[in-house]
Amino acid sequence: MAGDDERVLALAPDPASAAAGRAQAAPERWSGLGAAGTVVWGLCRGSRPDPYRVAVDRGEPAYACTCPSRKSPCKHALGLLLLRDRGAVPDADEPEWVRARLAEPARRRPARTPGAPPRDPEAAARRAERRAERVAAGAAELRDWLVDRVRSGLAGADAEELYGVAARMVDAQAPGLASGLRRAAGVIGRGRDWPGRLLTELALLHVLAEASTRLAELPTDLAATVRTRLGFPTDTADVLANGERVTDEWVVIGVVDEVTERLTTRRAWLRGRESGRPALVLSFAPPGRPLDGSLPAGHVVRGELAFHPGAAPLRALVVRADDPVRAGRPHGDAVSAALESVARVLAVDPWQERWPLLLDGVTPAADGDGWLLADDAGAALPLDERADPWPLLAVAAGAPVTVAGEWTAAGLRPMTCWDGDRTVRL
Incomplete structure (x- = not known):
């Protein structure tokens, strides 16, 4: 069964889609499932009132789904294929809408072997x-x-x-x-x-x-x-094939969306419960399009990450992941330990713009015209003057809290804090 899953997930356009596709392979999300020969179809419950119509012809291959995703195959098509290979889709007569959707030229997708070399390696070498x-x-x-x-x-x-x-x-x-x-x-x-x-x-x-x-x-x-x-790109296939693999229970300590005119970027910051290792998973979408939501803040995901190469590896791809489950308040660091981690990183990668910190028992306090977070040992970190401190102040109410934030040259930008076991995205 695991081998079948991997063969299906190898079709995913990126690791985030593979993780999301695995999450869609839940029979309770589906109705109207059926298969005939190489064609499989079903109705998947999504964020809209009407379910998404999903159809796949493995012989073409061709993928059709009424969801707004531009990825091919989308997560719903991957989830459908996973259900079929797990024996959860019965044989049935093909509905009329299935063939009509699959017949559209835009639904066809040339077969591709993940990680395959360019069609003209010499031309690619000359361009490089x-x-x-x-x-x-x-x-x-x-x-x-x-x-x-x-x-x-x-x-x-x-x-x-x-x-x-x-x-x-x-x-x-x-x-x-x-x-x-x-x-x-x-x-x-x-x-x-x-x-x-x-x-x-x-x-x-x-x-x-x-x-x-x-x-x-x-x-x-x-x-x-x-x-x-x-600015040289790192090939996803190379990361998946050669990147360092780490399996852990990954706590999503913060999610930050950065919106520009052309692109929306989501930074999901993770911290391994066992390894204590930080990780950054990026996802992108055009303005107005939904972003990957498979890593919500305050949840924990058991899975495997593949890290991009580097002197201080941080960015990672999701190789496989279980469904996220809500986590309680995570264990963080004292301010001095957090600063030591930043110093180690900058010693080997002085161009690092931001680094995730998870701080335990820090209290917001005024510092002239700005604000800082101080722990009971008297160590403190300044907040970035561009960050809005008031949501954090409202949750803390003068008491120590656990805070996750992005450390930058301008100070700490809070992302998440915990009120008891309740996660508050700032």
Whole structure:
């Protein structure tokens, strides 16, 4: 049975879809199930009043579902196939709507072997070589500009100038360098200490640009980190085939949605109960489209993750996962231990923008115009001034609480807190 499941889940367009498909393979969610030859169909209860009509022809293959997902196959089609292979779908006469839906050309999907090499490996290698040359040229230009900029002083730094250099890094196919420049531009003029923070951002960019010229000399994990920070993609199939695998009970300590004009990004932060290891699972959707909800905050999921390579591996893919179950208040760290974990990470990956912290027994307190979280040992962390402290203050009511947040150079951005065993998303 497990082997059959893996064969079905290998059809998933990404690991998140595979995990969601497994969750859909629950007979109580379905009605009108039937199969005839290579075709299988059913009605799946979803978020809409009417159930989704799902049909699959394994012979084509072709997938049809009335859900709004653009993925093919969607989670409902995967769940249906899992039910069929588990013997939960009876043979029946094919309804008229099934063949009509499957006959649409858009429903056909060419057979694909997950992790298969490109159709033209030589052309792919040539494209990769050309991109590497462009990135190297862009990094060299950036290094020269940074030296000139620092020599001429930062007091006259102009955000438009940095945005212009960022645009040239985009042309050089180095989005990581462009992102760093845009982040540095956002520092200019913000607060009295902005020149120091700008110098920090530019110094990190210089180190990254310099490291890009020495990739062959760097340790494998550090070279992978540098490539990621430059913006080179990491192939999902490579992560699933070669990434470090960790099985644990993963507590979802926080979920953060970041919305832009073109894309909505969801960051699901996990922490292993047994390993204590943090993990970041990303999902994406166009504006207005639903995001993956298989990892809700305050729940625990037993499963296996595959980690992207790097000096401080954090981002991970879900290889397999059980259904999430509600968890009680998790065990966190003292402030000093949390800061030590951040220091260890920055020592090997100075470009890390955010790191998840889970703090036990911290109390919100005013600190001048801002706020901080202090523990009973007297150690404290400042809150990011851009974070809204009032939801956290309302839950804490002056008492110590457990808080999960994203630690950044600007301070802690609270994501979740626990009122007893009740999870409150901030």
